[in-house]
Amino acid sequence: MSKQLVLVDGSSYLYRAFHAMPNLANSRGESTGAVYGIVNMLRRLMREYDTPYFAVVFDAPGKTFRDRLYSAYKANRPSMPDELRSQIDKVNAVIGAMGLPLLSVPDVEADDVIGTLARQASACGMETVIVSGDKDLAQLVDAKVCMCDSMKDVVYDVEGVKTKFGVPPERIVDFLALVGDTSDNIPGVPKVGPKTAVRWLQEYGSLDELLAQADTVSGKVGENLRASLEQIPLSYELATVKCDVALDRGPEDLKIGAPDEETLRQLYAELEFKTWLSELGGLNEAQEDGATASAEYETVLDKKSFSRWLKRLSKAPLFAFDTETTSIDAMRARIVGVSFAVEPGEGAYVPLAHDYLDAPSQLNREEVLEALRPLLEDPDQEKVGQNLKYDCTVLSNHGITLAGMRFDTMLESYVLDSTGSRHDMDTLALKYLGHKTISFEAVAGKGKNQLSFNEVP
Numbered sequence: 001m002s003k004q005l006v007l008v009d010g011s012s013y014l015y016r017a018f019h020a021m022p023n024l025a026n027s028r029g030e031s032t033g034a035v036y037g038i039v040n041m042l043r044r045l046m047r048e049y050d051t052p053y054f055a056v057v058f059d060a061p062g063k064t065f066r067d068r069l070y071s072a073y074k075a076n077r078p079s080m081p082d083e084l085r086s087q088i089d090k091v092n093a094v095i096g097a098m099g100l101p102l103l104s105v106p107d108v109e110a111d112d113v114i115g116t117l118a119r120q121a122s123a124c125g126m127e128t129v130i131v132s133g134d135k136d137l138a139q140l141v142d143a144k145v146c147m148c149d150s151m152k153d154v155v156y157d158v159e160g161v162k163t164k165f166g167v168p169p170e171r172i173v174d175f176l177a178l179v180g181d182t183s184d185n186i187p188g189v190p191k192v193g194p195k196t197a198v199r200w201l202q203e204y205g206s207l208d209e210l211l212a213q214a215d216t217v218s219g220k221v222g223e224n225l226r227a228s229l230e231q232i233p234l235s236y237e238l239a240t241v242k243c244d245v246a247l248d249r250g251p252e253d254l255k256i257g258a259p260d261e262e263t264l265r266q267l268y269a270e271l272e273f274k275t276w277l278s279e280l281g282g283l284n285e286a287q288e289d290g291a292t293a294s295a296e297y298e299t300v301l302d303k304k305s306f307s308r309w310l311k312r313l314s315k316a317p318l319f320a321f322d323t324e325t326t327s328i329d330a331m332r333a334r335i336v337g338v339s340f341a342v343e344p345g346e347g348a349y350v351p352l353a354h355d356y357l358d359a360p361s362q363l364n365r366e367e368v369l370e371a372l373r374p375l376l377e378d379p380d381q382e383k384v385g386q387n388l389k390y391d392c393t394v395l396s397n398h399g400i401t402l403a404g405m406r407f408d409t410m411l412e413s414y415v416l417d418s419t420g421s422r423h424d425m426d427t428l429a430l431k432y433l434g435h436k437t438i439s440f441e442a443v444a445g446k447g448k449n450q451l452s453f454n455e456v457p
Contacts, residue, residue: 009132020357023445174207
């Protein structure tokens with residue numbers, strides 16, 4: 001079996017991650033959405049592709065050779081938002097601490113580095129997966145190179161490129177030279193769109209042959225084609241991915257290294273990525289005042305893990321239970337996930353309907369609820385929760401009658417101190433445990449741009 005190299009177009013995904021989660025921030029108000037989106041996508045790719053050969057490629061700061069060819073290249077793009085710029089160093093730091101090779105080469109773009117590595121990999125018998133949503137990179141697809149758009153969960157091989165664009169990979173540059181590329185400010189032939197470009201390339205076979213017979217093309221588009229004869233070669237050159245960039249590392253040098261867990265702990269703590277921090281055992285006592293023994297909290301994403309937790313819950317004399325939903329209105333709320341705890345420091349969250357950028361595959365909601373029904377409806381299986389009246393209503397909308405409610409911390413707080421101003425979980429955690437929780441607004445934002453829980457990572 002051939003070795004496989006995964007090349008991630010980091011620059012493309014950086015912007016996509018930022019715009020998908022623009023309001024994600026830590027408790028200090030520092031933007032973290034782009035970091036989370038990139039890292040979450042990389043973690044997913046590392047699970048999906050079982051290969052040691054992996055690299056993330058970013059554009060280097062500054063202009064490139066294309067700017068010298070055409071001064072208006074990408075001139076229509078707005079400057080990078082400050083909220084995104086502030087995350088660049090953290091993105092690079094986390095990727096490095098994960099042990100992933102990181103490449104950025106001056107005077108060329110990430111596409112050119114990817115193209116060079118893909119061609120080098122093919123030459124030494126390796127297969128390449130290019131992870132990007134950038135149509136320019138479709139020109140690199142061949143028998144040994146495919147392109148994966150992880151946000152759309154689509155993989156394009158040669159036939160896939162033909163289906164999507166109407167032309168094979170070797171004609172993508174011809175296609176782009178005719179239609180132009182508004183995102184890069186590459187001019188095309190006026191009034192020539194994808195349908196016309198595809199029809200021409202199918203009829204004439206190639207851009208060169210089309211230009212050689214430009215006088216035979218009738219109508220206004222024919223006039224526009226002939227008026228663009230001097231400009232088309234420039235557009236072609238701008239759209240062509242450079243595949244001979246001088247690099248200090250080759251495909252077989254791009255191996256995933258051992259993660260620097262200590263650095264990752266510090267970064268995840270600063271960014272307040274609590275789930276990933278807990279996977280690493282959290283911060284130690286020297287790093288976090290008042291830290292307790294590391295907890296074991298699990299995100300359940302597969303049937304095997306869920307079955308294991310079902311068995312634990314059925315054997316537990318009492319367990320904590322909570323639903324996560326899309327609304328505080330129980331009659332309108334949709335269940336996004338369910339969580340359990342069986343003893344201090346041990347719990348699980350089962351995501352069921354999260355749909356943020358690059359959200360992992362999740363268990364089927366109705367199947368999970370049906371599997372939980374016997375436990376939730378068993379009056380002898382004792383449960384504890386916070387505001388269980390809400391959970392009762394939400395579950396009843398799914399035909400489940402919650403029973404065995406032994407404790408409700410919100411009601412108990414009211415009974416103990418009915419004059420207290422607040423009985424919410426954040427207030428109770430601080431009052432009785434001395435623990436300051438992460439507020440919902442800290443992870444979901446606030447006001448009109450607040451995310452619903454299904455959009456929260």
